[in-house]
Amino acid sequence: MTITIRRAGPLDARPLAELLNEVIAAGGTTAMTRTVDAADLRDWMTRCPDRTAWHLAEDDAGEIMGVQWIEPADDLPDEVAEIATFARHGRTGLGIGSALFRETERAASALGYRWINANIRADNMGGLAYYQSRGFEDCGMKRDVPLGNGQAVDKVLKRYEL
Structure with missing residues (x-):
């Protein structure tokens, strides 16, 4: 299987919402507890367009296998991007996250970020x-x-220097 990474946009909102809802329904890996819809994703993608980058991973058939985005966070300095990563349930360990991160790292540098913050459930x-x-x-x-x-869950904060 070949994984292709590309920028995600508003036309990808519906299948991305489906992927996120699959992960939310499985539970235990995300702080998100309510389902999302395409309008939610379009809003997230456009809330800070000059400081946000969204990438998705597709397989050979065009099925979305994962998504990763960075954006500023209200509780962090301007030079910090917050990251979110989701892989299709049961499809981890296939290189999806590695491929996504290569593009996200490049985008973060191009957007002027100095480091990336990950906020991960401790469990x-x-x-x-x-x-x-x-x-x-x-x-x-x-x-x-x-x-x-x-x-209530504990969260581990991790930092990646660009």
Whole structure:
């Protein structure tokens, strides 16, 4: 299987929402607890267009296998991008995340960011391993972060210097 990475745009919002909802429904790896729709994704993509980069991974048949984006975060300095990464449920370990990150790293530098922050659920072993394997280093912890469903989780903060 060949993975192709390309910029995601508003026309990709519906299949990206489907991918995210699949991950949300599986539970345990994302802080997101409510389903999203195409309008949500279009809003996210356009809320800060000059400081945001969205990439998706497709297989040979054009099925979206993963998505990764960076954007500024209200609680971080301007030189920091917050990252989010999602791979289709059951399709991890195929190089999707590695391919996405190569493009995201280039985009982050081109947008003028100096480092990337990952905010990962402490119980998301796959996510922690993924960011560690990309060279992210632990830089903090948030305890008892409430999720939308009332559950509280710890979050590990990881930093990647560009």
